[in-house]
Amino acid sequence: MMTRTFARKLIPGAILGAFSTLAGASAFQLLEQNASSLGNAYAGSAAIAENASTVFFNPAGMALLPAGKQVSLSLDMVNPSARFSNNGSIPPRFNTNTGGDGGDAGGWAAVPSGYFTMSLSPQWTFGLGIGAPFGLKTEYDNNWRGRFLATKSDVKTINISPALAYKVNDQVSLGLGLNYQKLDAELGSAANISALLCANPLLAGLCGAGLLNNLEAQVNTKGSDWAWGYNLGAIFQINDKTRLGISYRSSTKYHVTGNVNTSLPTVMAGGPISAPLAAGLNAQIAAGLANGPIKLDIELPETWTISGMYQLDDRWTLLGDIAWTGWSKIQSLDIYRSNTGALLSTTPENWRDTTRISLGANYRWSDTTKLRFGVAADQSPVGNDDYRTPRLPDNNRTWLSLGAQFKLDGGGVVDVGYSHLFVPNSTIRDNGHSLTNQAARGLLSGQYSNSVDILGLQYTFSF
Numbered sequence: 128m129m130t131r132t133f134a135r136k137l138i139p140g141a142i143l144g145a146f147s148t149l150a151g152a153s154a155f156q157l158l159e160q161n162a163s164s165l166g167n168a169y170a171g172s173a174a175i176a177e178n179a180s181t182v183f184f185n186p187a188g189m190a191l192l193p194a195g196k197q198v199s200l201s202l203d204m205v206n207p208s209a210r211f212s213n214n215g216s217i218p219p220r221f222n223t224n225t226g227g228d229g230g231d232a233g234g235w236a237a238v239p240s241g242y243f244t245m246s247l248s249p250q251w252t253f254g255l256g257i258g259a260p261f262g263l264k265t266e267y268d269n270n271w272r273g274r275f276l277a278t279k280s281d282v283k284t285i286n287i288s289p290a291l292a293y294k295v296n297d298q299v300s301l302g303l304g305l306n307y308q309k310l311d312a313e314l315g316s317a318a319n320i321s322a323l324l325c326a327n328p329l330l331a332g333l334c335g336a337g338l339l340n341n342l343e344a345q346v347n348t349k350g351s352d353w354a355w356g357y358n359l360g361a362i363f364q365i366n367d368k369t370r371l372g373i374s375y376r377s378s379t380k381y382h383v384t385g386n387v388n389t390s391l392p393t394v395m396a397g398g399p400i401s402a403p404l405a406a407g408l409n410a411q412i413a414a415g416l417a418n419g420p421i422k423l424d425i426e427l428p429e430t431w432t433i434s435g436m437y438q439l440d441d442r443w444t445l446l447g448d449i450a451w452t453g454w455s456k457i458q459s460l461d462i463y464r465s466n467t468g469a470l471l472s473t474t475p476e477n478w479r480d481t482t483r484i485s486l487g488a489n490y491r492w493s494d495t496t497k498l499r500f501g502v503a504a505d506q507s508p509v510g511n512d513d514y515r516t517p518r519l520p521d522n523n524r525t526w527l528s529l530g531a532q533f534k535l536d537g538g539g540v541v542d543v544g545y546s547h548l549f550v551p552n553s554t555i556r557d558n559g560h561s562l563t564n565q566a567a568r569g570l571l572s573g574q575y576s577n578s579v580d581i582l583g584l585q586y587t588f589s590f
Contacts, residue, residue, distance in 0.1 A: 162583030165544030166530015171446030186302030350385025
């Protein structure tokens with residue numbers, strides 16, 4: 128029974144919230160597939176079809192690109208900041224090392240992408256894209272007060288997307304893409320060995336004397352999987368000035384498998400702790416935190432986007448987006464031992480579907496220079512403070528974006544963009560959703576101060 132208790136309460140602590148890290152868009156979604164749309168806060172993303180990155184945003188847009196071949200290479204640098212301020216946190220039982228506030232859990236991360244398109248005929252266009260639609264890295268100080276809930280979350284995705292577009296006529300274009308996507312996750316946390324040992328009434332004397340205090344394990348979990356999805360799109364040229372785009376990206380179902388690895392403390396013999404007792408306790412710890420395989424099924428959400436583009440005059444172009452993302456698919460995270468099928472943990476997330484609204488404008492400064500502007504309101508799937516975790520101290524976001532495009536001699540195009548995301552302070556009160564878990568992990572209570580900065584650079588050339 129004690130071994131099962133260890134497995135159910137310690138190992139999952141390193142996994143919970145595995146796919147919940149700060150990113151450019153809400154939750155852990157990454158819109159950063161180019162720098163050209165970054166300056167517009169991605170307004171008009173499914174309608175503008177400005178370069179080969181339309182493979183990601185709306186494959187139908189490939190039919191509107193110039194005939195021939197085009198390559199678009201982009202690097203976005205994303206810098207989320209997440210700083211916790213304590214207000215009433217309670218350390219776990221039998222642990223007197225409260226630790227600090229963890230520092231800034233964010234940091235710069237690179238999001239590269241590359242897209243290629245090629246005309247097959249006047250009606251058909253082929254495209255291929257590689258990008259990262261989800262993920263980012265957050266990491267706290269190892270000794271911070273919330274270490275029993277999270278220390279490190281490093282989630283990466285790679286999406287490979289072949290696509291086809293068909294130009295029905297001058298007014299309608301259609302597109303289809305496949306997505307072959309890999310997810311890699313590395314997660315860490317501390318485990319409170321003292322609290323779980325001291326749940327045994329036979330050890331009450333040793334625990335009351337503080338002889339088993341401050342025993343901690345370091346738990347590291349790695350997992351990965353490949354999965355398939357698809358995306359569809361259509362673009363309608365309403366008239367010479369107005370264009371409408373609609374795109375859909377399917378959900379992606381992952382069956383993540385991986386392993387748990389632990390660095391265990393040692394109970395030393397001495398005083399009232401005899402050598403046989405110390406050996407027995409160490410064996411119990413090792414059995415309860417045994418390294419081994421785990422599995423987790425998770426479905427990442429689908430997204431619908433409706434975009435518009437309106438040519439106001441020969442200099443100004445207006446852009447708009449409404450996007451819906453089905454985050455409510457993630458209601459809980461259920462973690463199993465893959466070799467036995469035993470359930471290790473069920474943790475409620477209770478996420479909600481989200482809406483993102485963005486508006487932007489382009490101003491043609493000259494024949495070679497274009498200026499970009501954009502704002503967006505981006506809803507967080509965390510709609511209840513009770514379900515905010517240190518792996519995802521997320522809140523609604525407001526984007527403010529600027530960018531520019533420069534056409535070079537020889538036909539190359541350079542785009543630069545910058546966005547700052549304003550995030551309201553977020554309240555957290557996380558005890559693992561029960562008093563029993565609070566005894567092992569403590570209560571993390573306070574407020575997060577969050578923000579995100581994104582810098583993008585893109586080079587596009589046709590041949």
